[in-house]
Amino acid sequence: MNDNKKPNKQGRIREQSQEKIIVAAQEEFILQGYKGSTVQSIADRAGLPKANILYYFKNKENIYHAVLEKTLNMWDEGIGDIDPDNGPKVAIEKFIAAKVKMSFHHPSASKIYAMEIIQGAQHLKDFARTYLRQWVRAKAKLFQQWIDNGEMKDVDPVSLIFLIWSSTQHYADFETQILTIMNRADYEEEDVEAVTKFLTDFILRGCGLK
Amino acid sequence: MNDNKKPNKQGRIREQSQEKIIVAAQEEFILQGYKGSTVQSIADRAGLPKANILYYFKNKENIYHAVLEKTLNMWDEGIGDIDPDNGPKVAIEKFIAAKVKMSFHHPSASKIYAMEIIQGAQHLKDFARTYLRQWVRAKAKLFQQWIDNGEMKDVDPVSLIFLIWSSTQHYADFETQILTIMNRADYEEEDVEAVTKFLTDFILRGCGLK
DNA sequence: TAAATAACTGACTATTTGGTTGGATTACCT
């Protein structure tokens, strides 16, 4: 994700190994689930001996926590806070574009997150209860102001947020299904544009902004 | 799910037990994943001794297959085939209503399905490649005809289908997150109506049908 | 009611797996 320009001192190897492990673990957790991923399988995928994995992460659960943390960081970097300054049209356009980009470029993050939520958000209860709830309320308020000002149609802001989330994340979480249905091996860059355009047009129209 | 009016003969107990086991297993698989669900935990949830579970299902994988099969049956019962006779507006209305109803009334089915797909559809590859792909193509064709006839706006039919799927299923798969954000304990019947209304209005508008 | 069949269950086993340990090896600094 980042670089390799860290001071050539202690800790460099540590960071590299941890990163390798997290990436391997993420893939493994998606494919096999938490319990189904063995420390050995993560080690194999990372190209390290098992004991080495446990040397960098005290135990399996810590690996999972590290994966989750990385996922959440990516989440709120990539989500690109809704921009309140240029009216609802620009805000929605930017938001959709950011989320679609995330879904196509980092589907793994979205998948890990989705699995957590489906399984009852056992590790993310606090995140949802505090951070997420506040986020949604703040953004809903923003939309409501635009509605009250007559700048967009009167739609329920919270439902709108859910719709944007779901329709964009779908391309990450259900990647396999979508590719199978379209009889394709991989997404291509033009898919990102096409989907962004479709969703932007469609949703803006739904909001009475087009 | 169904009844207890089966002939009072051999096989009745078998059916009841199997049903109990499948329901328990479904819940367990959602919460703990396949590998994380132990036969013992399924047994406890079903209120039966472990050996009894293995008596009705040869092994754990068979239990999972039974759960998946039940899920798929529910899927194509509940999806309510798109009705081609009354134009796009009615078709979309009915389709959305059916899917929202499914999501709120049978979230477990949707969750099991979602987990399978996220994990790479390892048991559903064939289903997607044959059944699902044909379904989407047939429905897309239908929408395209309506578009060609000028009965609805020119939007990409496949993208539209994905949007309807994702926005409706979201309420099942992300149940936990939605409830947490809205600070609620459970869905209520009026939520079904509200969501149906929101999505129907919004999507019809997106299709230029309102 | 008696035989036959289905349902049930506790106890056991082979295997898998998370985690430990202790010592070898390598990287880093002065």
Next chain:
DNA sequence: AGGTAATCCAACCAAATAGTCAGTTATTTA
């Protein structure tokens, strides 16, 4: 170069778990 701390790793162990089995109880049928 030499010393020190970080890294690496094979072998090991205890706990957990899927599946078996042999024997018991309940139900159906003739």
